Every structure is written in C-alpha cells, then in structure tokens.
Amino acid sequence: MITMKQDIIIIGAGPAGLSFARAMAETGLNIILLEKQPESVLANPSYDGREIALTHLSHRIMKDLGMWTLIPDQYISLIKKAKVLNGVSPYTLNFDHAESGEDNLGFMVSNQNIRKAAYNSLSGFKNIQIMDKTEVSAVGTDQDKGWVELSDGQRLEAPLIVAADSRFSATRRMMGISTSMLDFGRTCVVCTMSAELPHHETAYECFHFGRTLAVLPLNNNQVSIVITLKSEESETLLSLSKEAFAEDIKTRMEERFGEMELTSELFPYPLVATFANSFHKNRFVLIGDAAVGMHPVTAHGFNLGLRGAHSLANEIKETLNIGGDFSSHMILERYSRQHRRTSAPLYHGTNALVKLYTKETPTAKLARRVLLRLGNHIAPAKRLIMNQLTEIKTTGF
Amino acid sequence: MTEFSKKTVKDAEILHFQKDSAEWWDEKGAFAPLHKLNPVRIKFMRDEMISHFDLGAPTRDILKGLDILDIGCGGGLVCEPLTRLGGQVTGIDADSQAIDIATTHAKTHNLNITYTCTTSEVLSTQKKKYDVVCALEILEHVDDPQFFIKTCLACLKPNGLLLLSTLNRTPKSFLQGIIAAEYLLRWVPKGTHHWSQFLKPSELRRFLKEEGFDINSLKGISYNILKKDFHISDKDLSTNYILSARHI
Ligand SMILES: Cc1cc2nc3c(=O)[nH]c(=O)nc-3n(C[C@H](O)[C@H](O)[C@H](O)COP(=O)(O)OP(=O)(O)OC[C@H]3O[C@@H](n4cnc5c(N)ncnc54)[C@H](O)[C@@H]3O)c2cc1C
Numbered sequence: 001m002i003t004m005k006q007d008i009i010i011i012g013a014g015p016a017g018l019s020f021a022r023a024m025a026e027t028g029l030n031i032i033l034l035e036k037q038p039e040s041v042l043a044n045p046s047y048d049g050r051e052i053a054l055t056h057l058s059h060r061i062m063k064d065l066g067m068w069t070l071i072p073d074q075y076i077s078l079i080k081k082a083k084v085l086n087g088v089s090p091y092t093l094n095f096d097h098a099e100s101g102e103d104n105l106g107f108m109v110s111n112q113n114i115r116k117a118a119y120n121s122l123s124g125f126k127n128i129q130i131m132d133k134t135e136v137s138a139v140g141t142d143q144d145k146g147w148v149e150l151s152d153g154q155r156l157e158a159p160l161i162v163a164a165d166s167r168f169s170a171t172r173r174m175m176g177i178s179t180s181m182l183d184f185g186r187t188c189v190v191c192t193m194s195a196e197l198p199h200h201e202t203a204y205e206c207f208h209f210g211r212t213l214a215v216l217p218l219n220n221n222q223v224s225i226v227i228t229l230k231s232e233e234s235e236t237l238l239s240l241s242k243e244a245f246a247e248d249i250k251t252r253m254e255e256r257f258g259e260m261e262l263t264s265e266l267f268p269y270p271l272v273a274t275f276a277n278s279f280h281k282n283r284f285v286l287i288g289d290a291a292v293g294m295h296p297v298t299a300h301g302f303n304l305g306l307r308g309a310h311s312l313a314n315e316i317k318e319t320l321n322i323g324g325d326f327s328s329h330m331i332l333e334r335y336s337r338q339h340r341r342t343s344a345p346l347y348h349g350t351n352a353l354v355k356l357y358t359k360e361t362p363t364a365k366l367a368r369r370v371l372l373r374l375g376n377h378i379a380p381a382k383r384l385i386m387n388q389l390t391e392i393k394t395t396g397f
Numbered sequence: 398m399t400e401f402s403k404k405t406v407k408d409a410e411i412l413h414f415q416k417d418s419a420e421w422w423d424e425k426g427a428f429a430p431l432h433k434l435n436p437v438r439i440k441f442m443r444d445e446m447i448s449h450f451d452l453g454a455p456t457r458d459i460l461k462g463l464d465i466l467d468i469g470c471g472g473g474l475v476c477e478p479l480t481r482l483g484g485q486v487t488g489i490d491a492d493s494q495a496i497d498i499a500t501t502h503a504k505t506h507n508l509n510i511t512y513t514c515t516t517s518e519v520l521s522t523q524k525k526k527y528d529v530v531c532a533l534e535i536l537e538h539v540d541d542p543q544f545f546i547k548t549c550l551a552c553l554k555p556n557g558l559l560l561l562s563t564l565n566r567t568p569k570s571f572l573q574g575i576i577a578a579e580y581l582l583r584w585v586p587k588g589t590h591h592w593s594q595f596l597k598p599s600e601l602r603r604f605l606k607e608e609g610f611d612i613n614s615l616k617g618i619s620y621n622i623l624k625k626d627f628h629i630s631d632k633d634l635s636t637n638y639i640l641s642a643r644h645i
Binding site: 027159320321324325329330 | 432505
C-alpha cells in the first residue's frame with residue numbers, strides 16, 4: 001500500500017470544500033480534494049433548483065477569492081427590497097436597500113453557478129489536486145497527523161483533514177463527533193418560474209396556511225420559488241400538473257405577478273437542520289454544512305459556510321507566517337470558537353423562527369402579528385434584522 | 398579552570414522540568430501557557446531578525462540562511478517554528494529528556510533540527526558561532542544570570558542578534574507569575590519560578606552594556622484574562638518582557 005503525503009486533505013468538493021481550497025491556494029501547501037462525484041460534474045454541475053441569496057460579506061469574500069468574476073453578470077440578480085407577509089393579514093414588514101446604505105440588500109446566484117465558479121477558481125493552482133469518484137471508507141487521526149482510507153484501499157496522510165462532506169457527513173460520524181439534528185418533518189420544494197408582471201427586485205417571504213412560500217427575484221423577470229410544507233403534503237404538490245402548480249402560486253401571491261409559468265423541474269429537499277457538537281478534533285476540522293446545516297428559510301447556509309472556510313484559512317495563514325504548526329489544537333480551537341459564536345445564534349434563531357411561523361396555534365399567530373409590527377416600528381430591531389440578513393456591517397475580513 | 402566552566406544551570410531546576418518533559422507538546426498540558434505565548438514571541442523574534450538582518454518583506458522561508466541557536470530549547474517549541482521559517486536551528490537543553498522529546502517530535506514533523514544536550518557555557522567555548530542566539534524564559538531559572546548572558550553572547554557571530562525573554566521582578570509579576578500561574582490557574586507546575594531570581598530590564602541592560610551590547614527593542618508581553626490571549630505591549634513590562642540586543 002502506498003501512502004501519499006499531503007499538507008491538507010479536504011473531503012467533499014462541494015461549495016464549502018472548494019472555497020476553502022481556493023482560500024488556501026496561494027499558500028502553496030499541497031492540497032487534495034476527495035470527491036464522490038466525477039470531476040466532469042464539478043466542472044459542469046446541473047441545475048438543482050437552489051438559488052442562493054448571498055450577503056455582502058459573501059460577495060466580498062468571493063471577490064477576494066477570485067470567484068465572483070467567474071460568474072457572468074447575467075447570472076447575478078439583485079435583491080433591492082424584501083417584504084414579509086403574514087397569512088392573509090395585509091400588514092407587511094418591509095426592508096429597503098435605501099435604509100441599508102447599499103444599493104442592494106443581497107445577491108442571488110444559483111448553486112449551480114456558485115459551484116462552477118468555485119471549481120474554476122482552482123484552475124492553474126498546481127498545488128491543488130482533485131481526486132474524483134473517490135469515497136472515503138475510513139478516517140482517523142492522532143496527535144500529529146490524520147489519515148483517510150479510500151474505497152480502493154489507498155491510504156492518504158496529512159497533518160490536517162478537513163471534512164466538507166455535507167450535513168450528513170459520514171466522516172464526522174467516523175470521528176465520533178456527535179451532532180444535534182432537528183428533523184422538521186417538512187420538505188422544501190424549489191423551482192423557478194417566469195412572471196408576467198415586474199418583481200421590482202423584491203423578495204417575498206409569505207407565511208401562509210401552514211406552509212411558507214418565498215419568492216425571490218431573478219433576472220429576466222424570473223423568480224425563484226421556495227415552498228416549505230409538511231412532508232406528507234409534498235407528494236401531492238409534486239404530482240400537480242405544471243399548470244395547476246402555476247395557478248396555485250399565482251393565487252397564493254394574490255396575482256401580484258400576473259400570469260406565472262413554471263420554468264424548471266420541482267426539486268424537493270427534506271428539511272433537517274444539523275449542528276455538530278464540536279467542530280474539531282485532533283488534526284480534524286469540520287466546515288460548511290458538515291459543521292452547521294441550516295434550515296434554508298433564512299438563507300444563511302452557504303454564507304455561513306463560506307465565512308467559516310475563510311476564517312479557518314485566515315487562522316492557518318497567520319500561523320504559517322510565523323512558522324507555526326498550522327493544524328495544531330490551538331488553531332482549530334480558535335476557528336471553532338469563532339465559528340460557533342457566529343453560527344449558534346443564527347442556527348437557534350432560525351429554528352425558533354421556523355417553529356413560530358409553522359405553528360398554527362393562536363399564540364403563534366398573535367406573536368407573528370406582533371413581531372411584524374414591532375419590526376417595522378422599532379428601528380434598532382429592524383436594523384439588526386437587516387444587518388443579519390445582509391452582513392453589510394460585518395467587519396474584520 | 399576557564400571562566401566558562403562555571404555551571405549555568407542548577408540541577409534542581411533541571412529536575413523540576415524533567416518531571417513534566419513528556420508533556421512538552423501537549424497543548425492542554427503542563428506547558429499550555431507556553432503554547433499560547435508562542436505565536437506572540439515568535440512573531441516578535443521574526444520581526445526583529447527581519448529588521449536586524451534587513452531581510453525584506455516576510456515570506457514563509459524568510460529566515461533562510463540564518464544560523465540560530467536556541468538555549469534552553471525544552472521540547473522545541475521555539476526551534477520548530479523558526480525551522481519552518483527557513484532557519485538553520487540548533488536547540489540545546491540541559492535536560493536530556495526534553496532533548497529526546499524534541500528530537501522525536503521534530504522527526505515526526507519532518508523538521509531538520511540539531512538537538513544536543515549541553516549548556517551554553519560548553520557551547521560558548523566552541524568555534525561554531527551563530528547569527529542569532531535565543532534564550533527564552535530561561536534567565537529566571539539560572540543561578541548567575543550575568544554569567545549566563547556572557548555565555549550567550551560568546552556564541553554569537555560579530556554582527557549577531559541576541560533574543561531574550563524573561564519575567565520582570567515586580568509585585569505584579571509576583572502575583573501573576575507565581576501565585577496565579579502556579580497556584581490558582583495551575584498553568585505551570587508549582588515551583589517553576591523563584592521570584593527573587595527575576596531580573597528587571599535595567600539590570601539586564603547593565604549586564605549587556607558590560608559586554609559591549611545594548612538593547613535594540615524591548616516589549617512587554619501581557620495576558621488578557623478575558624480574551625485568554627497574550628499580546629505584545631509597548632507599555633506594560635511589568636510581568637513578561639522580551640528583547641533583542643546587539644553589539645554597539
Ligand atoms: C433548497 C435550499 C436552498 C438554499 N438556499 C440558500 C441560500 O439562499 N443561501 C445560502 O447561503 N444557503 C442556502 N442553502 C444552503 C447551501 O446550499 C448549503 O449550505 C451548501 O450547499 C453547503 O455546501 P457544502 O459544501 O458544505 O455541502 P454540500 O453542498 O452538501 O457538498 C458536499 C460534497 O461532499 C461530497 N461528499 C459527501 N460525502 C463524501 C464522501 N464520503 N467522500 C467524498 N465526497 C463526499 C458530495 O458529493 C458533495 O459534493 C440552501 C439549501 C437548500 C437545500
């Protein structure tokens with residue numbers, strides 16, 4: 001058995017794994033990415049229905065990493081306003097970019113285009129290698145190094161193993177890291193539609209009849225539709241005809257967009273939120289969804305993953321500059337502490353919000369009404385929400 | 398008997414450290430505070446070397462070409478980063494167990510470092526001289542600091558740089574270094590320090606001047622209890638301080 005030596009092994013070449021690799025590329029460290037899927041899929045990922053709302057901080061990081069310029073302009077849509085609607089109540093919570101001091105609240109880019117840009121941003125870096133169609137069958141670490149065994153019997157060693165293998169991370173489990181999981185018993189169905197009337201670059205989040213519906217503005221008067229509903233109801237929704245589905249959305253949006261037409265397949269995602277109870281062990285660290293798998297309703301998932309990948313890369317780079325051991329306990333602990341501090345409130349906040357907005361008890365309904373009104377009238381509360389959503393004021397990067 | 402055959406290292410001190418030798422690289426063990434302190438002092442040392450030898454903008458092998466001697470290297474906490482930065486490093490310690498641990502650890506981490514169990518007084522009589530001599534957190538453990546500094550300087554090349562760090566002798570260092578660090582926080586093994594042996598920067602400067610050297614840069618290292626981190630301070634020299642010195 002040949003043992004290959006690397007500086008860093010990254011498990012999973014999803015958006016988090018690829019972004020972290022890119023953030024480390026200029027250090028010259030030898031990095032290997034292990035990925036189940038074939039490289040041709042990474043280079044040309046298919047559309048998966050996810051339109052990712054990116055914050056200003058993510059925009060900045062992606063620019064720094066040379067990923068942003070790889071996304072053609074026509075695939076970047078802007079969100080300028082956001083409205084939160086509660087049931088049939090006419091009252092809405094409004095956010096406007098003008099209040100934020102920026103010319104937009106955030107950016108919309110499809111997961112497909114993010115993955116493609118992240119993959120392409122690695123081209124030309126000889127120190128980064130992708131080993132595709134590879135599954136990790138075992139992983140382990142000791143005081144000084146980590147190793148992985150691949151399904152073909154090969155063994156790789158490195159001072160640091162980074163797991164970016166999704167919220168259901170198998171390597172996290174193999175390392176004995178326990179994880180809190182919250183199965184909402186709900187499914188998220190996403191698709192794109194075209195709208196007859198202009199959307200004015202406004203995002204809508206509607207809490208309707210036990211399900212939530214988000215309508216996010218895309219270029220060319222397309223919108224991204226995100227529905228969350230009880231899993232047992234999703235079958236019915238998925239089996240609707242194109243026309244019936246379009247009619248349903250049109251009605252739920254009170255014909256705000258005029259006629260609507262389905263322009264993609266419907267993509268269902270079961271909703272399970274995860275939060276690893278520790279983000280690191282000896283020479284092993286979790287990033288992306290493997291660390292924190294968010295409920296998509298507040299659109300933090302990739303933003304958070306990118307921010308974590310960036311801060312881990314920064315800790316490592318600072319350590320390299322002073323000749324330190326870049327995968328020591330102290331470095332991983334520092335990343336962990338920082339990333340937990342950032343993500344825990346968002347994670348728990350989102351889960352609480354989801355509960356509040358899916359419960360149909362009278363108290364929950366009342367609380368929602370109060371929250372909406374308070375939000376509009378109390379400037380600091382609103383500013384807080386806005387900053388959380390857009391990360392405009394997040395500094396230190 | 399030559400001037401340098403006096404013993405610089407107390408046997409009791411060696412024994413004291415030997416007890417915990419195995420823990421040198423345990424970041425959560427007996428030497429945890431040293432691990433926390435390390436990035437701060439390495440950065441200071443790197444920057445002092447860059448400015449003294451005019452090395453230019455920091456790169457990952459910025460210390461290439463420099464012969465560095467670390468006196469009282471322990472498990473190699475300072476030798477390893479300086480080696481990664483490109484330095485040609487020799488580490489010496491009077492504690493043979495620490496040298497064994499340092500040697501094994503460097504090998505595991507693929508670092509090429511020369512470790513020898515010896516003392517500065519022995520090395521100072523040898524022909525081989527160094528661009529940089531470091532003695533970090535050692536002065537407070539030697540019997541005759543003035544003589545010890547003499548042996549350090551004798552290991553330097555003519556344009557060499559000396560890097561020292563130690564504990565100041567102030568009421569605060571007494572409280573923090575001994576009571577807090579040894580007894581309350583259990584940071585370092587009890588009996589690690591003897592306050593009366595601590596040196597004030599002015600005393601150190603006097604010793605250096607007598608040898609034709611002077612302090613180049615002098616900084617404090619403070620501990621922030623809330624952030625649980627060390628940082629370099631221009632003003633607060635009351636507990637730990639670190640300095641560079643060169644020939645005048
Ligand atoms: C419907 C929906 C909408 C969303 N909207 C937003 C949004 O608006 N804003 C936002 O920020 N986020 C959003 N997200 C979240 C975002 O998509 C995720 O956070 C992001 O994709 C996570 O990236 P990742 O790289 O951590 O994990 P993944 O994308 O899950 O990638 C994991 C990779 O690891 C590989 N892998 C897994 N196991 C192994 C193994 N054993 N060996 C080798 N390879 C392996 C997989 O093949 C995959 O390539 C949304 C998610 C959903 C489902």
